Amino acid sequence: xxxxxxxxxxxxxxxxxxxxxxxxxxxxxxxxxxxxxxxxxxxxxxxxxxxxxxxxxxxxxxxxxxxxxxxxxxxxxxxxxxxxxxxxxxxxxxxxxxxxxxxxxxxxxxxxxxxxxxxxxxxxxxxxxxxxxxxxxxxxxxxxxxxxxxxxxxxxxxxxxxxxxxxxxxxxxxxxxxxxxxxxxxxxxxxxxxxxxxxxxxxxxxxxxxxxxxxxxxxxxxxxxxxxxxxxxxxxxxxxxxxxxxxxxxxxxxxxxxxxxxxxxxxxxxxxxxxx
Amino acid sequence: xxxxxxxxxxxxxxxxxxxxxxxxxxxxxxxxxxxxxxxxxxxxxxxxxxxxxxxxxxxxxxxxxxxxxxxxxxxxxxxxxxxxxxxxxxxxxxxxxxxxxxxxxxxxxxxxxxxxxxxxxxxxxxxxxxxxxxxxxxxxxxxxxxxxxxxxxxxxxxxxxxxxxxxxxxxxxxxxxxxxxxxxxxxxxxxxxxxxxxxxxxxxxxxxxxxxxxxxxxxxxxxxxxxxxxxxxxxxxxxxxxxxxxxxxxxxxxxxxxxxxxxxxxxxxxxxxxxxxxxxxxxxxxxxxxxxxxxxxxx
Amino acid sequence: xxxxxxxxxxxxxxxxxxxxxxxxxxxxxxxxxxxxxxxxxxxxxxxxxxxxxxxxxxxxxxxxxxxxxxxxxxxxxxxxxxxxxxxxxxxxxxxxxxxxxxxxxxxxxxxxxxxxxxxxxxxxxxxxxxxxxxxxxxxxxxxxxxxxxxxxxxxxxxxxxxxxxxxxxxxxxxxxxxxxxxxxxxxxxxxxxxxxxxxxxxxxxxxxxxxxxxxxxxxxxxxxxxxxxxxxxxxxxxxxxxxxxxxxxxxxxxxxxxxxxxxxxx
Numbered sequence: 001x002x003x004x005x006x007x008x009x010x011x012x013x014x015x016x017x018x019x020x021x022x023x024x025x026x027x028x029x030x031x032x033x034x035x036x037x038x039x040x041x042x043x044x045x046x047x048x049x050x051x052x053x054x055x056x057x058x059x060x061x062x063x064x065x066x067x068x069x070x071x072x073x074x075x076x077x078x079x080x081x082x083x084x085x086x087x088x089x090x091x092x093x094x095x096x097x098x099x100x101x102x103x104x105x106x107x108x109x110x111x112x113x114x115x116x117x118x119x120x121x122x123x124x125x126x127x128x129x130x131x132x133x134x135x136x137x138x139x140x141x142x143x144x145x146x147x148x149x150x151x152x153x154x155x156x157x158x159x160x161x162x163x164x165x166x167x168x169x170x171x172x173x174x175x176x177x178x179x180x181x182x183x184x185x186x187x188x189x190x191x192x193x194x195x196x197x198x199x200x201x202x203x204x205x206x207x208x209x210x211x212x213x214x215x216x217x218x219x220x221x222x223x224x225x226x227x228x229x230x231x232x233x234x235x236x237x238x239x240x241x242x243x244x245x246x247x248x249x250x251x252x253x254x255x256x257x258x259x260x261x262x263x264x265x266x267x268x269x270x271x272x273x274x275x276x
Numbered sequence: 277x278x279x280x281x282x283x284x285x286x287x288x289x290x291x292x293x294x295x296x297x298x299x300x301x302x303x304x305x306x307x308x309x310x311x312x313x314x315x316x317x318x319x320x321x322x323x324x325x326x327x328x329x330x331x332x333x334x335x336x337x338x339x340x341x342x343x344x345x346x347x348x349x350x351x352x353x354x355x356x357x358x359x360x361x362x363x364x365x366x367x368x369x370x371x372x373x374x375x376x377x378x379x380x381x382x383x384x385x386x387x388x389x390x391x392x393x394x395x396x397x398x399x400x401x402x403x404x405x406x407x408x409x410x411x412x413x414x415x416x417x418x419x420x421x422x423x424x425x426x427x428x429x430x431x432x433x434x435x436x437x438x439x440x441x442x443x444x445x446x447x448x449x450x451x452x453x454x455x456x457x458x459x460x461x462x463x464x465x466x467x468x469x470x471x472x473x474x475x476x477x478x479x480x481x482x483x484x485x486x487x488x489x490x491x492x493x494x495x496x497x498x499x500x501x502x503x504x505x506x507x508x509x510x511x512x513x514x515x516x517x518x519x520x521x522x523x524x525x526x527x528x529x530x531x532x533x534x535x536x537x538x539x540x541x542x543x544x545x546x547x548x549x550x551x552x553x554x555x556x557x558x559x560x561x562x563x564x565x566x567x568x569x570x571x572x573x574x575x
Numbered sequence: 576x577x578x579x580x581x582x583x584x585x586x587x588x589x590x591x592x593x594x595x596x597x598x599x600x601x602x603x604x605x606x607x608x609x610x611x612x613x614x615x616x617x618x619x620x621x622x623x624x625x626x627x628x629x630x631x632x633x634x635x636x637x638x639x640x641x642x643x644x645x646x647x648x649x650x651x652x653x654x655x656x657x658x659x660x661x662x663x664x665x666x667x668x669x670x671x672x673x674x675x676x677x678x679x680x681x682x683x684x685x686x687x688x689x690x691x692x693x694x695x696x697x698x699x700x701x702x703x704x705x706x707x708x709x710x711x712x713x714x715x716x717x718x719x720x721x722x723x724x725x726x727x728x729x730x731x732x733x734x735x736x737x738x739x740x741x742x743x744x745x746x747x748x749x750x751x752x753x754x755x756x757x758x759x760x761x762x763x764x765x766x767x768x769x770x771x772x773x774x775x776x777x778x779x780x781x782x783x784x785x786x787x788x789x790x791x792x793x794x795x796x797x798x799x800x801x802x803x804x805x806x807x808x809x810x811x812x813x814x815x816x817x818x819x820x821x822x823x824x825x826x827x828x829x830x831x832x833x834x835x836x837x838x839x840x841x
Binding site: 007008009010027028030031032034035036037039040041042043044045046047048049050051052054055056058070074077085088089093095096097098099100101102103147176219221222225226236239240243244247251253254255275 | 577578581608611612621626644645646647648650652655657658659668669673674675676677679680681683684688690692695701702703704707708709710711712716717718719722744747748749751752754755756758759761762764765766776778838
Binding site: 398 | 585
């Protein structure tokens with residue numbers, strides 16, 4: 001994989017909730033912009049590009065059991081507005097099929113969307129510097145840069161979410177004092193459910209200090225892992241992207257170099273009214 | 277009566293559109309249409325005018341690349357003619373598709389791509405649902421369409437898992453669900469076994485008898501005599517070279533050969549017989565008629 | 576990607592879950608997801624996982640398929656946990672949370688046809704987004720088939736094998752390039768077809784009505800109870816943690832009942 005999907009239940013509510021809010025806002029804006037520009041005829045294209053990315057994620061590059069994402073390819077084909085929509089769709093379908101987190105659809109969409117938009121922008125910048133004949137190379141370089149940036153984004157998200165979550169505050173079981181009390185022997189109402197409890201930790205108890213300083217998610221270790229394994233994934237993704245973009249640039253250059261909104265494409269007459 | 281033949285005489289252009297009066301019962305007219313593709317190739321559907329009238333079953337024949345599908349796409353308003361006239365129900369379909377779309381049913385060549393829903397019933401109900409009909413009305417129409425195609429037992433199946441022939445029947449049911457006045461079919465017999473082909477032929481005959489116009493492009497030459505009342509033959513460069521009843525069309529061996537079209541087996545048989553013996557009977561395109569003619573000839 | 580198997584299970588199943596109202600299932604899904612997210616208690620999470628397992632067994636879908644799909648997020652969560660969890664217990668909790676969320680998602684996916692899942696969503700997002708969501712599923716089928724055919728052709732023509740990773744990677748890349756071109760042309764043909772079949776401003780999908788209000792109520796009530804339990808064990812963690820062992824018990828009973836019932840029906 002070119003990046004790690006954040007699993008459910010690790011990040012605090014405020015973070016993944018904000019991810020959802022921001023994603024929904026961006027998707028709504030992108031949808032409205034697309035409709036204003038009469039991109040209704042692009043609905044099937046959004047569907048197939050999202051499907052293409054999903055198919056790519058299911059295909060393993062033998063023998064590494066690594067899967068690619070084609071996010072930069074998708075971004076190049078669709079441009080920034082439609083990329084936001086497709087990023088969202090891909091994450092939703094992945095979550096539905098158990099391949100990605102559900103609460104983190106928002107954050108994962110932001111990362112995927114950033115890959116697509118950044119990939120598009122960097123590709124066009126590099127093509128203008130390197131020439132159209134080097135479209136494959138431009139796409140490869142754009143992919144490496146994009147993935148490096150979005151991996152950093154990912155680490156940033158984990159850093160934001162990794163602080164402040166302690167075992168005691170989150171109601172976690174502590175194996176040190178795991179017990180199996182019988183509610184009927186001690187009496188349910190005497191447990192202290194409604195009275196605030198009899199078993200508050202003594203605040204002068206040194207053990208309380210220990211619990212208060214429970215370690216949080218190790219962002220440093222996480223960053224070390226992703227920055228160590230990540231470049232291999234970036235390289236593979238870059239090679240595949242360069243190969244695909246180079247191939248398509250030779251066979252159908254308008255698709256890659258002008259994007260999905262190239263004028264030369266066949267337009268369906270009668271669509272200009274914005275939906276019939 | 278000989279088939280109409282023309283190569284250059286009927287060259288209508290867009291400027292003369294208003295001069296072409298529709299014939300009685302005219303449903304479709306395609307007249308000297310030109311279309312250029314992005315890769316620089318172009319198709320010039322000139323020669324004879326293509327005309328389809330109410331209740332006709334018309335076959336469009338021609339070699340690969342002649343422009344059969346291009347013509348069908350113009351009829352469906354998916355392409356706009358750069359030159360020439362396309363008229364369906366009296367209007368240009370590329371300009372006024374919403375006005376006529378409910379009257380047209382379509383089955384394109386690749387039925388895998390035509391199926392849009394997760395179950396057969398959902399797919400057949402796609403069009404009425406998009407047109408805003410109530411769920412009760414949709415259900416009624418779906419039942420009728422499935423019964424017409426004899427595929428009620430496929431109602432809850434996943435289309436993706438069906439055989440090619442079954443998918444074609446589902447696509448056909450989806451085209452018939454709105455009871456169209458014009459049916460446009462691209463290779464309707466592809467993937468069908470002989471029994472299904474016979475069923476389809478019978479269905480098209482009944483639809484035509486009820487006033488539905490059928491326009492189909494096909495490579496299945498042997499089916500044409502049974503499935504079509506009228507045929508148009510396109511040459512390799514797209515011009516419409518020949519039109520007439522199947523008997524008339526299949527007797528024009530030279531034009532068929534130029535278009536790389538093999539006539540039906542029976543037509544070819546009779547042509548060879550007449551080459552050896554001018555007293556051999558006229559071509560009969562049905563098996564029963566052919567047997568009768570041969571027995572009579574034998575004395 | 577088991578999308579074909581998922582689609583088959585969702586469309587052809589006849590269990591009480593398959594017949595439940597799609598909106599009730601989505602509500603239940605949100606509730607059980609919230610329950611899994613709220614708690615950091617291992618035993619409460621275990622209870623949720625067992626409850627979801629009971630739902631899967633009672634829906635009579637292939638358990639192997641469901642648990643294989645849910646294993647993916649669990650696996651990636653394990654990788655994440657290895658990389659960042661402060662201790663083993665937290666690591667297990669991270670994995671169980673992902674497993675619970677994954678099981679909840681696949682339970683919905685395996686018992687609800689795709690358009691039914693997204694028809695309610697389609698109503699609240701911009702038209703182009705909702706329609707594209709619906710088109711994606713179908714396009715995935717077509718592209719998976721096409722890709723499989725392309726890879727077969729590539730393997731036959733180039734003779735690549737596992738022992739030739741570079742060649743295999745190059746062949747796969749070429750196949751993906753071909754697939755991209757096919758995809759683009761397919762999208763144009765898709766639009767042609769949708770247009771001639773009546774598509775105008777929005778894809779209209781009928782939401783299946785409820786076939787049993789009682790079943791829908793049980794579904795929502797059970798998941799509401801799961802959320803209430805999670806919240807309770809979080810708010811009163813100090814008092815209730817010693818009794819956490821009680822939480823999985825009702826779920827285990829539910830699983831047992833589902834197993835017995837499915838054995839009887841088969």
